[in-house]
Amino acid sequence: MKAGSNFLNAVSAVALSASMVVTGGSFATLVSASVAEAATIRSIQVRGADRVSAETVKANVTIVPGKSFSNADIDASVRRLFATGYFSDVKISVSGSTLVVVVNENQLINQVVINGNKKIKDEKLVGLLRSQSLGPYSETAIEADKQTIRDAYASIGRSDATVTTQTYPLGNGRVNLAFVVDEGDRTKISQINFVGNEAFSNSRLKAVIVTKKSNFLSFLTRKDVYSEEKLRADEEALRQFYFNNGFADFQVISSEAVLDEASNEYVVTFTVNEGQRYNFGGVNVESTVEGIDSEELKGLVESREGKTYRAKDVQDTMSAISQRVAANGYPFARVTPRGNRDLGNGTIAVDYLVDQGERAYVERIEIRGNTRTRDYVIRREFDIGEGDAFNQEVITRAKRRLEALGYFSAVNVTTAPGSQSDRVVLVVDVQDQSTGSFGIGAGYETGKNGGFKIEASIEEKNFLGRGQYIRVSAGTGRNSRDYALSFTEPYFLGYRLAAGFDIFSNKDESEDYYTLNTKGFNLRVTAPITEDLSTTLRYSYARLDYNSSDLDELSTPYQDVVENGPWVRSAVAHSLTYDTVDDRTLPREGIFAQITQEVAGLGGDSEYYKIYGKARYFHTLMEDADVIGSLAVSGGHMWGFGTTRVYDQFTLSANDLRGFESGGIGPRATRTGDSLGGTTYFTASAEASFPIPGIPRDSGFRGAVFVDAGTLYGNDVATDPTPTTGDGLKGTGMSLRASVGASVIWASPFGPLRFDYAIPIKKEQFDEVQRFKFGIATQF
Known part of the structure; x- marks a missing residue:
């Protein structure tokens, strides 16, 4: 009785006050208590709950029997119950030793449908809505959903789209909900x-x-x-x-x-x-961190005196110094650039100050705005996690990585205070963009075996929001059939290893005396060494099948070379790639270089060692006119340590040496004229591209002029000697070929397309020429 008396005394001090709140178009009465002294209850009674269980209601009440509560606890309970979306009205009062919770339930949504939408599919819109089938009917949620649909249409250029709703009562507190969309005209x-x-x-x-x-x-x-x-x-x-x-x-x-x-x-x-244009003035590095030598850090500076001022050079220098200092055991070190402008000389002198910085740790990383890309795809681009030392340069590097992925139209990384003074919250705001594409291209090869070739492909760079890459392609022409499937997982087994495979099938009937069918696969894994340097290990397996009805015309040695298959090639290759190109679609600055060594002989019928490489340098020649220059070189050599066959040797494609057909230069069989490839090749190219006068730059059209040169020579393939030549071969010498030409390049919605017209200015009599070429553009 004493406990009950105490409770009644406490309740007698409670003055109830009611406030009216409009929620979803209906009135909800919130009964809160102004408690003069702490009160307790013995039980909680729920009234009005029919579809929602009493236990669910109690779980959202912050008041616990036997523990004291106040008006703040009552208000918090009311807010939590409304936040569930299941109730249109909530009342909380005290009756004796019982807390009475009276609720009026919202209707339940039986089904959600969208009508009038043609430009955006149902499944995409429904996935964005808060209102869902078997969920509560809430006017607040519905208004938010209408705005969500309007935003989705605005993102595809239909800002004047309107959305209304219709409801269809089904009885027993259930309704069907329809969003009716008027898509409007495209803005x-x-x-x-x-x-x-x-x-x-x-x-x-x-x-x-x-x-x-x-x-x-x-x-x-x-x-x-x-x-x-x-x-x-x-x-x-x-x-x-x-x-x-x-x-x-x-x-x-x-x-x-x-x-x-x-x-x-x-x-x-x-x-x-615009302001004034500057060059770099004097550049210096100062360190206040004990054990860090400023002179050693100067070798990491990208900003050079006399060069045009570039914020990228400053950022790259800060990143390089920060990494070096952190590697020496100073994770909190901070690199701060200080610029001193000389307006008279138009220079900015830059001092890089390295100090210890404040000790701060990453409390958590918040990802916002990603509607398709999964959180872990974004988090893995950060070299730090919760609990690690905060380092601004690491954050900046992660932001650049996220932007380079191509998954997002915007990336913004900010910081917010954590729960303690030495804690920082990283806030990553992103906006997903379309990452899938459908490509179609066509080409035409001249010459005796020429003809049209069409290729179509489907590509997705962010498959299922997992950051995976997949591409399916098929091509057909007068003399060829090509099929390929590629897949890449950029973070294999949770490490920054890009592992993937390629499956391919090719049929080539371009030669006169034989057909070559090739089927096989590649397994590959790429690991980064630095931000710009990576290494790749690849295993290749190919089954090659010669099929010729004209072998009887050839003597025995040459029959061995083109004997009907199948032949198997099993090879392993290792590559080093250096890539600083600023844009994969239209590069203006940077270097792409790759060197590969390949060994065949792990089983199969081919036995050789190859080393080959290529490099291309891009530089903007005239900034305002947007004239871009590029220089490219490539070369390779092979050593056979067993039987060498035609398909083992190098050939040059029409992309390597424009003006000539694929396989159009190099050693040939004297009797048949078929291309045999060569053991050594070199190529060089110079090109300048520019906007086409009179055509808006927004259209994506550019022109180009170029000069190509190259050679393919040497032979390890045994052929039938003839009385005329004595060796059964022609074109084995190191004879230079060259061409000049012009191009039209179009960054089309289906991928970059290119039309080349090239004139050979140096060639051999037996070379096969191709002046016109139209197809998918390639830069690397």
Whole structure:
């Protein structure tokens, strides 16, 4: 009785106050208590719960029998119950020693359907909605869902889409819910203007930003879709472009998009202040960290005195110094660049100060905005995790990796205070973008065995949001059939190892005397050594089947070379790749170099050792005119230590030496004229590409002029000697071939396409020429 008396005394001090709250269009009464002194209860009674169990209600009440509670506990319980979405009204009161919770249940949604949508599929929209089948009917959630659908349509350029809802009562507190979509017309971008730019033309700046003016292909590329996020990304792209071209004071004053509702078109305007152009002045490194030698760090500096100021050089220097210092046992070290502008000379002297920095740790990493890409795909690009020392350079490097993936239209990494003064929360905001593509290309090869060739492919760079790469392709032509499947897991077994396989089947009928069918697979794994250097190990297995109806015309030695198969080639190869190219689609700066050694003889019928490599250098020759130059070289040599066959030797393709057919130069059988390949080759190429005058740069068309040179010579294939030549071969000498030509390149929605016209200016009489070539463009 004493306990009950104490409880009644406590309750007698409670003054109940009611407040009316509008939730989802209905009124909910919240009864809260102003408790003068702590109160306790013995039990909780739930009333009005029918479809929702009483235990579910009690689980969302913060008040526990036997423990004291206050008005704050009552308010918290009411909020938690409303947050479940199951209730339209909640009342909490005290009756004797019992806490009484009275609820009015929301209706339950039996089924959710979307009507009127054609441009976006049902499954994609339904996956974005808060309102789900067998879930509660909530006006608040429905309003949020309507906005979500409108946002989804805005992302594909239909900003004027409208969404309404219809409900169909089924009885017993259940309803069917329909979202009715009026997709409206597609919003376009009629103009993109720049104000305040003098160093660079409007056309050059339009090539920098992601947003593009509408054209006849915009319905495929979707680059003319306006959004605030893309506008912010364009601002950052402009800043980086100017910062990397000497304009350290550049500012985007404003960016705005004005919609003409009559035409449903945006006019986008960027107002900029370019500022002065700078070169690097004196560069120095200072360290206050004991045990760190400043002189040793100077060798890591990318910013050189006299060079055009580039923010990228400063960032790369900071990253290199930070990594070196952290490797020496100073994980909290901080690298701070200090710039000293000399306006008269137009220079910026940069001092890199290395100090110990504040001790801070990463408390957690929050991922936001990813609707498709899985969290772990983003987290694994960070070289730090929860509990590790906070290092700004590591964060910056992770941001660059995320941007390089191509999965996101925008990446932003910020920090927030943690639970303690030495704790930091990393906040990673991303926006998923389309990563799948369908490609189609066509080519035409001239010559006696020429003809059209068509290739189609489907590619996905972020398969199922797991970051995996998959590509399926098929090609057919007058003399060939090609099929291929490739798959790559970029983080094999949780490590930064890109493991994958390729399965292929090729049929080649281009030669006069035989057909070659090849089927096989590659297994490969690539591991990074540094940010720019990687190593690849590959195993290849191929089954090659010669099939010739003309073998009787050949003497015995040559029959051994082209004997009907099958033959098996089993080889292992190791490659080193150095890659600093800034853009895989349209590279303007950087080097791509690769060297490979390959050994065949692990079983099979081929026995040889090969070493071959290629390198290409890109450099912008005229920034505003957007003229890009490139130099490329390649070469290789093989040593046979057993029987060497035709398919083991090197051949040069029409991409290696334009103006000549694939297999069009090099050693040939005297009697048949068939290409046998060679043991050694060299090629060199120089090219300059530029926007085509009179054609908008947004269209993706560029022109190019080029000079190619190369040779293929040497032979290890035994052939039938003839009375005329004595060795049954021609073209084994180191004879140089060369060509000049021009190209039209189109960055089409189906992939980069290229038309080449080349004129051989140095060739042999027996070479096979191909002046016209049209097909999928390749850079590497």
